[in-house]
Amino acid sequence: EALETVLDGVPLNRIQVRIDAHPWSRAVADWLVAFLGKRRSDPAKLNLSFGIDPAAIFAGTGRLRMSIEALQASMPQSLAHFFSMGVPGVLLEADGRVFHNAGATEAQELGTMMASAVSYLRMFEEARQPLVYAAPHIGFALSVDQDQFVSMAKVRALRRLWARVQEACSISAATANVHAETSFRMMTSADPETNVLRTTIAAFAAAAGGADSVSILPHTIAHGLPAGFARRVARNTQLIMANESHIDHVADPACGSGAVEALTAELCEAAWEEFQRIEAEGGVLSSLQQGHIQKRVQAASARRNAAYQAGERAIVGTTLHPPKTERPVETLAAERRPAVTEGVAVCEPLFPIRIDQSIGAAS
Numbered sequence: 001e002a003l004e005t006v007l008d009g010v011p012l013n014r015i016q017v018r019i020d021a022h023p024w025s026r027a028v029a030d031w032l033v034a035f036l037g038k039r040r041s042d043p044a045k046l047n048l049s050f051g052i053d054p055a056a057i058f059a060g061t062g063r064l065r066m067s068i069e070a071l072q073a074s075m076p077q078s079l080a081h082f083f084s085m086g087v088p089g090v091l092l093e094a095d096g097r098v099f100h101n102a103g104a105t106e107a108q109e110l111g112t113m114m115a116s117a118v119s120y121l122r123m124f125e126e127a128r129q130p131l132v133y134a135a136p137h138i139g140f141a142l143s144v145d146q147d148q149f150v151s152m153a154k155v156r157a158l159r160r161l162w163a164r165v166q167e168a169c170s171i172s173a174a175t176a177n178v179h180a181e182t183s184f185r186m187m188t189s190a191d192p193e194t195n196v197l198r199t200t201i202a203a204f205a206a207a208a209g210g211a212d213s214v215s216i217l218p219h220t221i222a223h224g225l226p227a228g229f230a231r232r233v234a235r236n237t238q239l240i241m242a243n244e245s246h247i248d249h250v251a252d253p254a255c256g257s258g259a260v261e262a263l264t265a266e267l268c269e270a271a272w273e274e275f276q277r278i279e280a281e282g283g284v285l286s287s288l289q290q291g292h293i294q295k296r297v298q299a300a301s302a303r304r305n306a307a308y309q310a311g312e313r314a315i316v317g318t319t320l321h322p323p324k325t326e327r328p329v330e331t332l333a334a335e336r337r338p339a340v341t342e343g344v345a346v347c348e349p350l351f352p353i354r355i356d357q358s359i360g361a362a363s
Helices: 002-007 025-038 054-061 068-078 080-085 097-101 106-126 131-137 148-168 194-209 228-243 258-280 284-290 292-309
Strands: 016-018 047-052 089-095 138-144 177-182 213-215
Touching: 002 025, 025 047, 047 138, 054 089, 054 097, 054 106, 054 284, 068 106, 068 284, 089 106, 089 131, 089 177, 097 106, 097 138, 106 131, 106 138, 106 148, 106 258, 106 284, 106 292, 131 138, 138 148, 138 194, 148 177, 148 194, 148 258, 177 194, 194 213, 194 228, 258 292, 284 292
Parallel strands: 016 047, 047 089, 089 138, 138 177, 177 213
Antiparallel strands: none
16 A cells, blocks of 8 residues: 555656565565556556565575475466566566675675576576576666775676676676665764765765666664655755766766776676685575575674774774764654564575674764
C-alpha cells in the first residue's frame, strides 16, 4: 500500500524505477509487476531495476529461505515470467554495498560482485536458458566514498571487469548498469555537516566514474531516520551537480588520466584475484556459507581501523578538529523491523558499521 501511494500519479514511462528493498526485493518485484498490470502500463516502455540479489541478502541477514542448491535450481524458472513480459532493465543485481559497509576493500567489493554476477549466469546456463538474454538484465550496485580518485577508478574498473566476464563467456558485451550509493561506513555522528562534503565528493566521483544512477545518503543518517531537511540537502546536491556543473554531459572524463588509469588497472587486477579466490571456494554463496569472505572482510576492516587508531588516517570533525559543542540533530521516528531469524541456509552475517563506531570515536 505504501508503494502504491508513492507511485500514484507518477509517469512510470518517463523515469527509472529502482526497487531497493533487501531482503524483500523479490516480493516487492512481484507486487510491482501486478501493480503495472493494474495500471495497464506497457512493460516494454519502462526502465525498471528490481535489485534481486540472493548473495547480498545472505551476507546481510545470514539467512536464506531455501538451500543454496534449491535456490540455484529454482531462480531461473521463477524469473522466467519477467523475461516473458519483456520487462527492460535490471532484474538481478550484484550488490557490493553490504560488503563495503561491513569493511571490505574496493577490490574485495568488486571481486564479490563479479562472483555474484557469474553465479547468475551459471544459474541460467544450467537451466538451459541463453546467457545472451540474461546478461543485459544483470545490474550492479556499489558504494563510493570520499576518496575521489579511488571511487572513480572503482566504477571504471567494474565496467572493465564485467566486459571481461562477458568476453570469457563468449556473449555479446552488454553495458554494465551501475548504481552507486554514497558510503554508509564513512558517515560520522559527530559534526554531521561534514558528511555533506563527504557525500558530495563521493557523488561527483560516481558520476565522473560513469555510474548510471547515484543515491546520496542524507548527512544525518548516523543519528537515525533523516528528517526532511537532510533529505532535501541530499536531493539538491545531485540536482546542482547535474544541472549546474553538468557532470552528466561528459563521458568518462577521467579517461587518459595516468593516475586514474593506473588505479583502475590496479583495482581490476586485485578484484580479479578476489573473484578467482571466491570461485575456487565454490562460488559466492558457498564462500559465504563457509565464512571465507567474512574472514577477509573482517581482516580488511581491522587493518583500516588500526590505521585510524594509530593516527595514520584521520576523520575530519571526529578525530581531527572535533567540534567543541554539538548541535541537536533532527530525525524521524522509525519502526524497527525484527531481524530475519528463519532460514535453511545459514552463514555469519556481515553487519554495516561506520568507521567512527569501529574506532570508538562516535559521539
